[in-house]
Amino acid sequence: MNNINENDFSRIDLNLLVVLMVMYEVRSVTQAANRLYLGQPAVSAALKRLREMFDDALFIRTSYGMTPTPRAEQLVQQFAPLMQGLHRVIFTPDAFDPQRDNRRFRIGISDWLEQWLMPDLLAELATAAPGVDIHVVAADPWQAIPLMEQQQADVVITVGNEASRDLTREKIGPAGFRTVWSCQQIALERLTLAQFVGHQHALVSYRGASESALDHALQRLGKSRRVRYVTPHFSSLPLLLQQLPLFATVPQGLAPAWCQRYGLNAAPVPVEMPDYELSLLWHNAQHDDPAxxxxxEILCSLLQRKI
Structure with a gap:
C-alpha cells in the first residue's frame, strides 16, 4: 500500500473498465449496450470518458466494427486477470475446508478447561482437521472479556454472564461441582457435611480470594471451613491431595479423570451450590468468518457431549 496514492482512485469508475472489457469482446457499441443492459448513449458516454482517462482513442470505427487500438489491447491484457480476481474476491468468499486448509486457532481457556477439553479436541482434530493447530491463551473468567475485546484469541471458553457490545456469547449449558479427596489421607466412604467442614480445604482462586460461593453457602447454614491452601491452578491439586488430608471442590468434569489417574475419591458437594454456565465468547468481527x-461448532458440540 505504500506505493498507492488513494487520491488517484477517486477519479476511476470501475464500471468504465467493465465497458472497456465488454467493448473489446463484442466490438460494437450497440451490442455492448445490450450486454450491459444500458442505452447506447450511456455506453457512448462511458467510451468518451475512457478515452479521456487513457488519452487514447481505444476503439476505431471500421467496416469490421469497433477495432481496438494497441493501447486498448494492452489495457485489456492487463485488466483481464485483475477483473477476474476482483470478481472472485467479491462474489466468491473463501470457504474453510478443515480437511485441506492449514490454520492456527487461538483458544482462550482456563487451566481446568484445558485439562478437561483439549485432549478430546486434539484427538478429534487429528482426523477431522489435520492441518489445524491450536494455540491456548490463558483466560480465566476475569480475563475473558478484555482478551476478546482486544481480539487476542479467536474464541474463549468461559463461565459467567459478563457482556460487551463488541462480543457475542453463546451459552452451552450448566454444570456443577464435585468434592475430591484421597482415601489414603481421609478415610471415609460417604461424605457428610460434618466431615466436609471438619477437614481442611484447598481452594482455586484466580484472584487470590480465600472465600468462594461455597463459603457463602456454608455461612447460610451457620457453618464454615478452613481453607489452608489457595492456588490459581487446578493442575496442582491432585498431587497435593495425595500428600495431605485436604478436600478440594472442583468442576465436575475434572473428577472422573482425577479419580482414575490419581486414585482419588469424588462425591457431590454436601451443601447446595449454584451451577456454573459454560459459554463460548467471540468478537463480532469474527461472527461470519467461515473458519x-x-x-x-466443533467446540459447542464437544462441550455439549462432555457436559
Whole structure:
C-alpha cells in the first residue's frame, strides 16, 4: 500500500473498465449496450470518458466494427486477470475446508478447561482437521472479556454472564461441582457435611480470594471451613491431595479423570451450590468468518457431549 496514492482512485469508475472489457469482446457499441443492459448513449458516454482517462482513442470505427487500438489491447491484457480476481474476491468468499486448509486457532481457556477439553479436541482434530493447530491463551473468567475485546484469541471458553457490545456469547449449558479427596489421607466412604467442614480445604482462586460461593453457602447454614491452601491452578491439586488430608471442590468434569489417574475419591458437594454456565465468547468481527464459525461448532458440540 505504500506505493498507492488513494487520491488517484477517486477519479476511476470501475464500471468504465467493465465497458472497456465488454467493448473489446463484442466490438460494437450497440451490442455492448445490450450486454450491459444500458442505452447506447450511456455506453457512448462511458467510451468518451475512457478515452479521456487513457488519452487514447481505444476503439476505431471500421467496416469490421469497433477495432481496438494497441493501447486498448494492452489495457485489456492487463485488466483481464485483475477483473477476474476482483470478481472472485467479491462474489466468491473463501470457504474453510478443515480437511485441506492449514490454520492456527487461538483458544482462550482456563487451566481446568484445558485439562478437561483439549485432549478430546486434539484427538478429534487429528482426523477431522489435520492441518489445524491450536494455540491456548490463558483466560480465566476475569480475563475473558478484555482478551476478546482486544481480539487476542479467536474464541474463549468461559463461565459467567459478563457482556460487551463488541462480543457475542453463546451459552452451552450448566454444570456443577464435585468434592475430591484421597482415601489414603481421609478415610471415609460417604461424605457428610460434618466431615466436609471438619477437614481442611484447598481452594482455586484466580484472584487470590480465600472465600468462594461455597463459603457463602456454608455461612447460610451457620457453618464454615478452613481453607489452608489457595492456588490459581487446578493442575496442582491432585498431587497435593495425595500428600495431605485436604478436600478440594472442583468442576465436575475434572473428577472422573482425577479419580482414575490419581486414585482419588469424588462425591457431590454436601451443601447446595449454584451451577456454573459454560459459554463460548467471540468478537463480532469474527461472527461470519467461515473458519471461526467451524471452530465454534466443533467446540459447542464437544462441550455439549462432555457436559
Amino acid at each position: 471461526n464459525r467451524w471452530l465454534r
